Amino acid sequence: MNSRELAKVVEGARCKIIGWEDAGNNGHRRTLAMLIQAFNNTESALLCEPSLARRTRRPPDIVVIDPEVGAHVIEVKSVDLDRIESLEAGGLLRIRYPTNIKPINPIAQVRSAMFDIRDATVQSFGGDIRLPFSYWVAFPMIRRAAWLARFGESGFCAPEYLFAEAIEPSLLMRRFGASDRERMVGPIKVCPLEQLGFVWRAFGDTSVLYCSPGSREPRQTRDGTLGKQFDEAADRYKVLSDEQQRLSVMNWDGGPRQIRGVAGSGKTIVLANNLARNLERRLIAGSEDLFGNTKPPPKLLAVCYNRTLAPFIQRKINIAFEQRNGRPAPEGTVEVCTFNQLMWSLAEAGLWRYQNVTNVQDIARAIQYWTELEQIKQRNPKRLQTLGYDAIYVDEGQDLLEEEFRLLKDLCRNTEAGEPNLYVFYDDAQNLYGRKRPNWQSLGINVRGLRSFVMTQCFRNTKSVLEAAFNVLYGTCADTSKQVPTRGFADIATLQEKGLIIDDGGFWRVRFAAREGAPPRISIVQSVQKENDAIIARLRELIGEQEIRPADIMVLAFHRDRVLSLASAIEAARIPGVSGVHVAFERKDEVLGQKGRLTLSTVASAKGYDAYCVLLASANNFTADVKGRASFYVGCTRAIEHLEVFAYEEAGLAKEMRKAIVKSASDNRESI
Numbered sequence: 001m002n003s004r005e006l007a008k009v010v011e012g013a014r015c016k017i018i019g020w021e022d023a024g025n026n027g028h029r030r031t032l033a034m035l036i037q038a039f040n041n042t043e044s045a046l047l048c049e050p051s052l053a054r055r056t057r058r059p060p061d062i063v064v065i066d067p068e069v070g071a072h073v074i075e076v077k078s079v080d081l082d083r084i085e086s087l088e089a090g091g092l093l094r095i096r097y098p099t100n101i102k103p104i105n106p107i108a109q110v111r112s113a114m115f116d117i118r119d120a121t122v123q124s125f126g127g128d129i130r131l132p133f134s135y136w137v138a139f140p141m142i143r144r145a146a147w148l149a150r151f152g153e154s155g156f157c158a159p160e161y162l163f164a165e166a167i168e169p170s171l172l173m174r175r176f177g178a179s180d181r182e183r184m185v186g187p188i189k190v191c192p193l194e195q196l197g198f199v200w201r202a203f204g205d206t207s208v209l210y211c212s213p214g215s216r217e218p219r220q221t222r223d224g225t226l227g228k229q230f231d232e233a234a235d236r237y238k239v240l241s242d243e244q245q246r247l248s249v250m251n252w253d254g255g256p257r258q259i260r261g262v263a264g265s266g267k268t269i270v271l272a273n274n275l276a277r278n279l280e281r282r283l284i285a286g287s288e289d290l291f292g293n294t295k296p297p298p299k300l301l302a303v304c305y306n307r308t309l310a311p312f313i314q315r316k317i318n319i320a321f322e323q324r325n326g327r328p329a330p331e332g333t334v335e336v337c338t339f340n341q342l343m344w345s346l347a348e349a350g351l352w353r354y355q356n357v358t359n360v361q362d363i364a365r366a367i368q369y370w371t372e373l374e375q376i377k378q379r380n381p382k383r384l385q386t387l388g389y390d391a392i393y394v395d396e397g398q399d400l401l402e403e404e405f406r407l408l409k410d411l412c413r414n415t416e417a418g419e420p421n422l423y424v425f426y427d428d429a430q431n432l433y434g435r436k437r438p439n440w441q442s443l444g445i446n447v448r449g450l451r452s453f454v455m456t457q458c459f460r461n462t463k464s465v466l467e468a469a470f471n472v473l474y475g476t477c478a479d480t481s482k483q484v485p486t487r488g489f490a491d492i493a494t495l496q497e498k499g500l501i502i503d504d505g506g507f508w509r510v511r512f513a514a515r516e517g518a519p520p521r522i523s524i525v526q527s528v529q530k531e532n533d534a535i536i537a538r539l540r541e542l543i544g545e546q547e548i549r550p551a552d553i554m555v556l557a558f559h560r561d562r563v564l565s566l567a568s569a570i571e572a573a574r575i576p577g578v579s580g581v582h583v584a585f586e587r588k589d590e591v592l593g594q595k596g597r598l599t600l601s602t603v604a605s606a607k608g609y610d611a612y613c614v615l616l617a618s619a620n621n622f623t624a625d626v627k628g629r630a631s632f633y634v635g636c637t638r639a640i641e642h643l644e645v646f647a648y649e650e651a652g653l654a655k656e657m658r659k660a661i662v663k664s665a666s667d668n669r670e671s672i
Helices: 002-010 027-038 106-123 145-153 168-174 192-202 226-236 243-246 267-286 309-325 341-347 362-378 380-388 404-410 463-473 492-497 530-543 560-575 626-638 652-665 667-671
Strands: 015-016 045-048 064-068 070-076 085-087 093-096 101-104 133-139 161-163 257-261 299-305 335-337 393-396 421-426 452-455 458-462 501-504 507-510 513-515 521-524 555-556 581-585 597-602 611-616 640-648
Touching: 002 027, 002 309, 027 045, 027 064, 027 070, 027 168, 064 192, 085 501, 106 133, 106 192, 133 492, 145 161, 192 581, 226 530, 226 611, 226 640, 243 267, 257 640, 267 309, 267 393, 267 421, 299 309, 309 335, 309 507, 335 341, 362 380, 362 404, 393 404, 404 421, 458 463, 458 640, 463 507, 463 513, 463 626, 463 652, 492 501, 521 652, 530 555, 530 560, 530 611, 530 640, 555 560, 560 597, 597 667, 626 640, 626 652, 640 652
Parallel strands: 015 045, 070 133, 133 161, 257 421, 257 452, 299 335, 299 393, 393 421, 458 513, 521 640, 555 597, 555 611, 581 597, 611 640
Antiparallel strands: 045 064, 064 070, 085 093, 093 101, 501 507
């Protein structure tokens, strides 16, 4: 069975299917197709090569999750009988590959994978479970009779083996213990459904979600505290959405893609997971043993504008690759850096002269680089091919100029179709620098039709936080009737067209947030010193009485000077439980949210990060222009669960935020 035939089976299926594109050979695809037909009902799910949230030896080939039969783990060995050199005691096979002979025990492999999944389910559930777990080894290219003829009746032939003739829908259902649902009258007997959902929490490239530098150690907290709420939330947020899983497993080789998404939709999670799978596919295609040198190793790049974001993306990619393969990505295959760092490294490699960011404007610098790149393409095209990348992923693409995308496009090694593998993750509403959206067509980058995706649901923020911040972004509570500058770039028409926002008498009701939550708090005092005192007092209360981990708190401000003065005041206060203060822009190459430490940052330096609790300081300092409104929105939407806004003057965006909070909480929501 080829990929196109499997795609047709998937297209007509009623069951949930994740990762079918990862079925890498005919036997794997045939087995998956037969299982889809066997368990083709809306209550069942099939996962192809799913990753555990905690590292495992390697992903199992297929997992079936069904309310009647529980969890079944299948290892598929798509080998002909003549490729098996020998069969030894306990089921050890010696299988011949083009470059070597490998000893493999598929029963041991699949049994270990099943117990990994069961252990992860038990840990997620927090107690004993009564779900049935089973494991199987499928040989879709070998018939049972041929196996016995080769190895004899006394040869190892486990009851968990599924030979070619057994891989038929009706026979698979019978072996797995499922009822004939087409002929059933009345309900079937099902597993404990409240436990079945916890199997899902073990899967889905999920350890990339909300990962912090320090491990989240279990602890006892009092009921009713925010600390208890955040710890429980951390356990809930370990499952990727259908949208995130679908985009994570897509194979985008063959041309550019644009992935737009609302704030908190998980764009960076998708980037990390997709890049890790892309690397895995390229390594497998280049070598039978994953790390051989039969072909030049692949070279992938993830690039962003913000320096503090780069180590965060690097960490997520490392986790995504390692959880699938049980080892780090091979050295030199993945590079993560800012756009400016990329320009510097290519200058060091002799591609062009480095243009200092303090001396040359962004557009002029990009044009100069591109001019020199065009000369290299004419004089020495092989040099560019050597330094280029098989695929480039751009996070926070709204931060880059059109001319900078032209550069990135030319740094991609073209595909057979002559198009670059350039994947841009984008959010208009977080456009801190007021960049115009690139004219992709004029750049020769085709992201039309099926090459463009929109992530439409926010999972990070509560609706109350998002709605208040969104209305400040658009100035719906502004005193002036002047045109608010952010209305031009944030593509509000698309949000309306998709039903993601609704106009309620001039106030935007947000429909793209998944969770309800407490409204943001706002405190306005009379001076900077009083604001310092209020923030420090609140930190004492949050860390002490509310038992919040310091790593779960982020204190943000608009200006660097305000961050530095706050950091000095907080350090001098010696708040119990805080081991230190991390000022993001002073340690740009360290990830934020370190264990035991409070993170203080400008909004710009915290872009791409989040925290369960955000304190936004000096809201009156945020200007009412594009940069100020976008920064305020980005700052508010760093808060996963809890947002508090402080100001030392009721003016500007602080005044608008107070109005927006009241309006968002008002009963006119019910009139929609």
